[in-house]
Amino acid sequence: MDSSLKPEFWNKLNYLLTVGYKEDVIKSFKDYCLDEVFDEDSIIDDLDDVLDSSIIEHLQGIYNWNDKKLNDFFLKLRQALDIDPKPPKPKEEQKNHNNGFHRKPSNKPMPKPLYVSAHHIDYNLTQEELNDNKDIYFKQCARLLPLDQRTGDEALLRVLAIGRKNHTPLLQNIADTYSRIRINQYLNDKRSDLKESQFSLNYDYFKKLKRRNEKKNAEYLQSALQSFHKRICPKIQFTSLVKINDKIEDYFEYVSATIKFVHNVVEQQDALPPFQIDFWIIPKNVKSGMKFETDKFNEDISDSEEDPEDDDDDDDDEYDDAEHDLEITNTKLAEETIGDIEARLKTEDLTYDNHTVEYNSPQRNNNGGRRFERELDKKCKDFWRKRQDEIKKEFNRKYNEKYMEPDSTGAHKTRICIVIDRRKPKDDKDKDGSSMSMKNGHSSQNGKNNAPMKKTWDDRMYIYSPPNNCNTVDDEHVPESFFNASKECILPGKGYNNGKREEFEEKMKFNGNGNYNGENMTDLEVGLPIGGYQFTLSFHVESQDDIKAYMFYQGWIARFFPQDMIEIWPLWFDESKENKAFINNQKKWKPRMNELQKMLTDDQFQLW
Numbered sequence: 001m002d003s004s005l006k007p008e009f010w011n012k013l014n015y016l017l018t019v020g021y022k023e024d025v026i027k028s029f030k031d032y033c034l035d036e037v038f039d040e041d042s043i044i045d046d047l048d049d050v051l052d053s054s055i056i057e058h059l060q061g062i063y064n065w066n067d068k069k070l071n072d073f074f075l076k077l078r079q080a081l082d083i084d085p086k087p088p089k090p091k092e093e094q095k096n097h098n099n100g101f102h103r104k105p106s107n108k109p110m111p112k113p114l115y116v117s118a119h120h121i122d123y124n125l126t127q128e129e130l131n132d133n134k135d136i137y138f139k140q141c142a143r144l145l146p147l148d149q150r151t152g153d154e155a156l157l158r159v160l161a162i163g164r165k166n167h168t169p170l171l172q173n174i175a176d177t178y179s180r181i182r183i184n185q186y187l188n189d190k191r192s193d194l195k196e197s198q199f200s201l202n203y204d205y206f207k208k209l210k211r212r213n214e215k216k217n218a219e220y221l222q223s224a225l226q227s228f229h230k231r232i233c234p235k236i237q238f239t240s241l242v243k244i245n246d247k248i249e250d251y252f253e254y255v256s257a258t259i260k261f262v263h264n265v266v267e268q269q270d271a272l273p274p275f276q277i278d279f280w281i282i283p284k285n286v287k288s289g290m291k292f293e294t295d296k297f298n299e300d301i302s303d304s305e306e307d308p309e310d311d312d313d314d315d316d317d318e319y320d321d322a323e324h325d326l327e328i329t330n331t332k333l334a335e336e337t338i339g340d341i342e343a344r345l346k347t348e349d350l351t352y353d354n355h356t357v358e359y360n361s362p363q364r365n366n367n368g369g370r371r372f373e374r375e376l377d378k379k380c381k382d383f384w385r386k387r388q389d390e391i392k393k394e395f396n397r398k399y400n401e402k403y404m405e406p407d408s409t410g411a412h413k414t415r416i417c418i419v420i421d422r423r424k425p426k427d428d429k430d431k432d433g434s435s436m437s438m439k440n441g442h443s444s445q446n447g448k449n450n451a452p453m454k455k456t457w458d459d460r461m462y463i464y465s466p467p468n469n470c471n472t473v474d475d476e477h478v479p480e481s482f483f484n485a486s487k488e489c490i491l492p493g494k495g496y497n498n499g500k501r502e503e504f505e506e507k508m509k510f511n512g513n514g515n516y517n518g519e520n521m522t523d524l525e526v527g528l529p530i531g532g533y534q535f536t537l538s539f540h541v542e543s544q545d546d547i548k549a550y551m552f553y554q555g556w557i558a559r560f561f562p563q564d565m566i567e568i569w570p571l572w573f574d575e576s577k578e579n580k581a582f583i584n585n586q587k588k589w590k591p592r593m594n595e596l597q598k599m600l601t602d603d604q605f606q607l608w
Helices: 007-019 023-035 040-046 054-063 067-080 127-140 154-165 170-188 196-202 204-211 215-231 248-267 294-303 313-328 331-338 341-347 372-398 481-488 501-507 577-584 590-599
Strands: 242-244 275-282 286-288 352-356 415-421 437-439 442-444 460-464 535-543 546-553 556-559
Touching: 007 023, 007 067, 023 054, 040 054, 054 067, 127 154, 154 170, 154 215, 170 196, 170 215, 170 556, 196 204, 196 215, 204 215, 248 275, 248 372, 248 535, 248 546, 248 577, 248 590, 275 481, 341 352, 341 460, 352 372, 372 415, 372 460, 481 535
Parallel strands: 275 415
Antiparallel strands: 242 286, 275 535, 352 460, 415 460, 437 442, 535 546, 546 556
């Protein structure tokens, strides 16, 4: 026996006996390691990747495990050898009341998922596997896959099922790769706009699939990619009919601080993944570039008919663009559509906090002073604890047993929304003492959206838990469920009723005109343009090495990288002197860019 493999090392393998494996598996492992003259470091190095491990390959040749069993053994073996943390010892089982409360206590990071690289995807799928995954996706992604749209999109469902079978967000990886390549090509050539079909012809992975006689799988992926942008949100556009009349620098500070906050709470184990944060910045104003009559444009759109049999991608793109144009032609109406945020939260009885933002307060002359990240860290952690305390009280009221906190902050398996409202509040006045016109708690400019407006008021920050049908992350969630939650609701209107508006309308004898007692009832989500007022960053946090961010603007979507704040955002913002000065002053942002990108760690995406 190699002297470097001491009895203490072999004794660790006894852990496998407690998790369902027998002595013969341990003996096979020992014999192989001794035959290969492995020392402890060699064994640990070999067990870095399930797909590149000679030990696992040897044992698989003996036991012929299926993929699920193979991955389970790999994880348990790493835990036995203290490469990965072992799960906490189970405490006394609590009764399952099926009420959505968290009960499993743990403040340790979750074991790393066993990610699969692009070239190791197993595309074989039985009908039973497909059907099982369909049921899971229909349950967790009801907004993306509504009942009346679940047939005729077999390629999308198949790719989703293959991804889940391989423990990999396959569709997201393809869509995100396309998104980033498209952006990079545009930045190199402003006339370029990469189509899905062009991407599919030139993307190296698609070429390799075809060389391996897997052309059908490449076709499935291309079709699923096109469905992704129809089901979730259209891809971002590089030109816009409206411009955000606001400071890019403030947006940069807000988003940079949020990236740092998400990274730090996971790294410091203040928050246990998975969790989701949707961060919406409402601009102070939006400038319209429309020069034709809104009513006439609306009439033209409503009179047009879409051919349900038309599968032409270009026609679909034109229809999508027209549909979005229809919703963004009146920026004053869009601002009023949002209305009074606090009133919306109160009417739906949501847990929320409401704060004045201090870091950039004109009232306190704090521009460039205290960083927003300090405020966000404290207030977001306070809110997580507040929400968990409310859940705990409700649990104790209903059940005669002790509530077990899932983590130290209450972030585990939750989704929260953070809104920065930069609009002029209704009680704010101009320098001459005259008030702006008001509606729904915020002022508007009577249609003069192109006029410059100096900001003299504080931003408001709302942190809240969205309605119960979209405020949690399931135990066995699929990665697309994060999108589903954001598409379901980011800010409910009166009567949303946790997604059961029909019950509310029937109860209140709803009159059918879109309002009840004059109150706005529009449910807002990331797929709505809201006249250029929709500007959301969605953070999908799976683990410390799997943090994704997506930007939603005017109902468009793209995988977000920090450099987008400098390279893409100016396309959507007013070309003011201060915005140009910020972009041109690289000292303000360049030293921070690499640091921010490292904080959005996504190891598995790097495999693609």
